[in-house]
Amino acid sequence: MELYRGSSTNQMDYNDDGRGPKSGKMLASNDERLDSGLDSLKEEECTDVVVSDFGRMSMAERQDEPWRKVLTEDGDTYLHLAIIHEAKEAALKMIHLSCGDPFLNIQNNQRQTALHLAVITEQPLLVEQLLKAGCDASLVDDCGNTALHISCRKGSLACFGLLTQGCPQQLPAILQTPNYNGQKCIHVVAIQGYLSLLESLIQFGAHINAQEQCNGRTALHLAVDLQNFELVKLLITKGADVHSFTYGGHTPYHLTYGRANTDIQKVLYELTAPHLRELPDSESEDNDEDYEDQCISDDEDIYDDIKMMGQV
Template sequence: MISRNHAEFCVDLPSISVVDKGSTNGTWVNEQQVVPNTEVLLNHGDMLTFGGPSSIVRQDREHLNPFRFFFDGIRSHVIARSGTVEHMRRMLATAPQDLYTTGLEKYTCLHVAVTHNQEDIVAFLAQHCRPLLSARTSKGMSALHLAADAGRLRICRLLIDSGANLMETNNVGFTAAHIACVRSHLPVLRFLVERGFPVNANLGKHRCGLLHYSARNGSLPVLRFLLERGADPMLVTAQGCSPLHLAASREHVDAARCLIEEGGADVNQRDDAGATPLHMAVERGAESVVRLLVKLGADVTARTNSGITPTLAATTLGHTAIVNFFRDEVGVDEPATDEARTGISGLPGIDAPALQAALRKSVSSVTKMRRVDDDEDAETCSPGTIERMVAGVERGLAAGSQKDAEDVLRGKPMGTLKQVLRHAIDAEKYSVAEVVVGILQSLSATNAQGGANTQP
């Protein structure tokens, strides 16, 4: 029963039908409204929507129905979602080739069974259809990756015992252990490490290790577990960032303290741009982290490769509380300069204070988000998709065309824009961030104008 919409699914495996029970705004299949109390058989690939068609146009802009779904009607997938091992056994005996059919985003029936926590079916498929263990979705996700992402420890154990590859990576270079670490699924991570995953493996083009992701997320239990298992707090990414750099840049004061006091991290370690964790905390405006780092020995006079000190960065970026702390409690003061306006990485032509002001005004909550998935506006995109968008904006700017840069993002949902903005900030791509901020501000203005014209 789809409660508010008064629609029912009728299941007669492997067939599924939908019946509209007199909902207010109707049930739709492939843009056709279902006649009330009429059973409609769903076929693989059908679009099922509740409360209206899949999209509507208002003020010359298309709005997608959030209650729209593509129906995965492949028989083996239907059984993997809603059936039993006996259903799957009969299919293996009568049509074994159907067990290897892929559906939307190249999911197999094993992927579907993992997603729906069907342990018995996962065990059956892992035993009788072993090639499915290495099958990948369009995002490069194996069954083990999906199990780690969902925190399903029993299924992870089952898959590893059946021969799943512990070191297999998805399209962005994540192993199951990396995914468990990002999601802070400590029981799954502990199991994978106990099965032999090297805690200091830094894979993918960014070369981030498990400790980097736990520091970035601020998960103390995961952080402490990794340090106990020998994770190196001095391990660096492709850009030379240590876990402490990432903890500082995300305002995780407890994680920063743990890395220094329990892990022995170097409080003055520099990345490839010459920035220390203190620089990162200052640029973020993280006063509590700044105070901690200074207390534990951070050098307030350290200069980046472009000659910027933490005090200069704080002054230029307008972080008044940090400026006052440096001046009144540390005894260091430094006036802002035009040179520092390019930011810590020395990016030319960017007015850092203006950018910071725009960020605070239009998307102040973005820098505090822990996961994009938590944003009610978000349509979560893969990291690879976000990187391609950022690269497209950069190409447009490099060609001198603001319009080309903006067109890459034009029409994207608010949540996607926030993802791009967060990525640009994390990667210190301030020119890209400026483009996103401009689009967000125009959307906010449009929405405000539309709201003002709305009649009660």
């Protein structure tokens, strides 16, 4: 499936992390990592530490599981570190030795599980193996994001597919889980403009008219806000309610006032009942600045500096 991201102009900063970066490592893009810790291990050095320490353990030692009890000062396990630094072989060994074990669901100080980190670093093989081994996809990080929220924001087709198909019993609940900015997965996808992922979420049972909790916008309201005509058309085709109200009493058509895209305004004008076309008398509670103040965040996936066995 090819990822289709609908065109969007004047896109606002609708991010769903909920917090700025802590001191530590952050993933600035798919290939670039920024290290703000002066004494942190370099990536190659950390990978060597994880692989060599784990590799030196005899099978008897592995069965005694001492490596499962080791945590860094940031709450990371050996598995967290192996995933962060893409030491794939070491990560796979630990996953295979931990099937059904609570070790797989240990959350670090940012409440990230191994599954969160595998999605952040876009390693679908590890996502697949973690799910098969029993990792809980419903757990949320310290911003309230499930692993699926993160894959929706990143637009990772492979991880998205594995998460939506690999935990069928948990998926309905995950789709209804808002993060701490009040956004469900369908809102995250709408904000990012990923049309194909939005279609898939609807097929999997996401509620097309679900309201985000900051001020009651639906995916259609967000599409109008972001002036994404392709997304507006798709949502209407899929049955989005053009008469849905925000908490401030505004329909999607109301949000076209003062906006540049007249095509969106024309389409919604024709579909909106005449008595709902006029703006309500009360002052809008849905202006962009208010929304950004409520839901401001950084668009980076972050994880902390590394400290292993007392060494940095």
